[in-house]
Amino acid sequence: MEQLLQSLKIGINEKIFIKDPESSDLGKRIVEESIIMIHQMGFESFTFRKLGTKIKSNESSIYRYFENKHKLLLYLTSWYWGWLEYQLVFSTNSIPDAKDKLTKAIEIMTRETKEDSAFSHINEVLLNKIVINEYSKSYLTKEVDTENKEGYFVIYKRLINRISNMIKALDSSYPYPSSLSSTIIEGSLHQHFLKEHFSSLTDCNENISPTEYFIDLVFKSLKS
Amino acid sequence: MEQLLQSLKIGINEKIFIKDPESSDLGKRIVEESIIMIHQMGFESFTFRKLGTKIKSNESSIYRYFENKHKLLLYLTSWYWGWLEYQLVFSTNSIPDAKDKLTKAIEIMTRETKEDSAFSHINEVLLNKIVINEYSKSYLTKEVDTENKEGYFVIYKRLINRISNMIKALDSSYPYPSSLSSTIIEGSLHQHFLKEHFSSLTDCNENISPTEYFIDLVFKSLKS
DNA sequence: TATTATATGATAGTATTACTATTATATTTG
DNA sequence: CAAATATAATAGTAATACTATCATATAATA
Structure with missing residues (x-):
């Protein structure tokens, strides 16, 4: 699994970037440092000028990779979802039972990223936090x-x-599979956010994980 | 109900504004037109300068009411939630049965605002759309x-x-009441957004409302 | 009615943002 | 080694997000 992820390149829509940041050292530094900076200062305060200073490169060089910071955010979050997708596919592919498969899927989609795989220039722990805080933007x-x-x-x-x-696959009679799916994914980000900033609005905490909550929610909704 | 809402003033934290926009004609025009403009052009493109031009007032005069556009957004969305809260309280107060009460509450929280009450300078239909598109920001x-x-x-x-x-009140044994509640409210905004922009990610459409989906979701989760 | 607050308007100015353009200098590749 | 390509340095622009100052209009009060 880890080997697989190591050698994997996530296929991101080429319209999102001007020049593929994976194709050069500077590109990788842009991605690497932007994750750290956006995590630290938030997307609003982050600018290409500041990033340029940080990586000791030039603002105009960054613009040769990304049109603007919005596109960079699209790139980073696409990468994140692609990375999650690989984990989902690899981890659930071999599970024959529909219920076990969905359980595993929910686990993967709702868990917090706790370890940086350390293979690439991308810090997945920070990227997960960026997705929680910035994706909807x-x-x-x-x-x-x-x-x-x-x-x-x-x-x-x-x-x-x-x-x-x-x-x-588990319950073909359930009328809202897409809504439930989008609720799990977006709702999970939201519960993680609430846990950090509005603890009174969630039951999730150190003991109860969003995963538990969503497993309960989903399987009570489905016939299984 | 409508009379009640007419004479009602929504109590908004006074730190959100510098000068209460309800206290003057200019203040009301700021609120009224900002709703229209934010709805039209989106929060990012909206500026106090543009608003000033629109209401034929001065940029600096707007700054005497709100520190910045972020505070204005907080004001507008607080007003919206306050307005919804009144509807919730008035409509559910007299319902004795816990299940009926919750059903009504979900209806109120998840429905689309379709009619402008036309009492105040605030267009609730547009404001509802602003909340869907901008609240998380x-x-x-x-x-x-x-x-x-x-x-x-x-x-x-x-x-x-x-x-x-x-x-x-309906199911004291349910372990995730706050998470479920936040899921209904934030999830409803999200389903409305998906309906408009990512129809493949939701089952909600002209025939199926977010209300139906959430009613199903909630009551399958609870013992009742 | 005159005085004086208070609200609003007009104008100007500043630092920062979000770029674009140009030219110079490295570095890579053929 | 030449030519192409990538990056750096510098400058410049329009717009944003304000702040400051002063003038004027309106309202409150003595």
């Missing part, structure tokens, strides 16, 4: 529909569909 | 914890608590 824009047509959200959509299909 | 910031301590999110939190209490 990538689609809550006036440009969603255009960007959706351009395919900027394909990986995310494919992921939600995979879970939706697992739900259907 | 108000708390997905590096300043959440400070602002939360300042009480900027009290109404929202109170609302979630009210639903959580209704869940507890």
Whole structure:
């Protein structure tokens, strides 16, 4: 599994970047440091100028990789969802029982990323936190529909569909497989956020994980 | 009910504004037009300068009401949650049966706002759409914890608590009342958004409402 | 009615952002 | 070694997100 992820390249829509950041050392440093900086200062305060200073490169060089910071966020989050998708596929592929499969899938989708795989320049622990705090900003824009047509959200959509299909496989009579799937994925991010910042609005804490909550929620909804 | 809402003033934390926009004609125009503009152009493109031009007032005059557009968003969304809270309380107060009460509550929290009450300068239909598209930006910031301590999110939190209490009243053994409550409210906004922009990620459409989905989800989770 | 607060408007100014353009200098590749 | 390509350095622009100052209009009060 870890070997597989090591050698894997996540296929990101080429329209998201101008020049593939995986294709050069500078590109990788842009990605690596942007994750650290966005995590530290938040997406709003993060700028290409600051990133340039940090990686001792030039602002204009960064613009040769990404049109703007919104595209960079799309790149980072696409990478994250692609990475999660690999984990989902590898971990559930061999499970024959539909219920076991869905259980495992929910586990993967709702757990906190706790270890950096340390193979690549990408810190998955920080990236997970970025996704929790910033992902919705990538689609809550006036440009969603255009960007959706351009395919900027394909990986995310494919992921939600995979879970939706697992739900259907377990209970074909359930009327809301897509809504339930999107609730698990977006809801999980939200519960993780609440745990950190609005603890009175969630039951999740050190003892109760979002995974527990969603497993309960899903299997009470489905015939199984 | 409508009369009640007409004469009602929603109590918004005074730290959110510098000068109460309800206290003057200019203040009301700021609120009224900002709703229209944010809905039209999105929160990112909206500026106080543009608003000033639109209402034929001065940028600097707007700054005398709100420190910045983030505070204005907090004001608008607080107003919205306060308005929903009144509807919730008035509509469920007299319902004795815990299940009926929760059903009604879910209906109120998940339905689309379709009619502008036309009493005030505030267009609730547009405001509902703003909340769907922009609300999470108000708390997905590096300043959440400070602002939360300042009480900027009290109404929202109170609302979630009210639903959580209704869940507890119906099924005291359910282990995740707060998570379920926050899932209903945030999840509803999300399903409405998906319906508009990512129809393949939801089962909600013209025929199936988010309300149906959440009613099903909640009552399958609870003993009742 | 005159005085004086208070609210609003007009204008200007600043630092920062989000870029674009140009030219110079490395570095890689053929 | 030449030519292509990548990166760096520098400068410049329009817009944003304010702050400051002063003028004027309106309202409250003495």
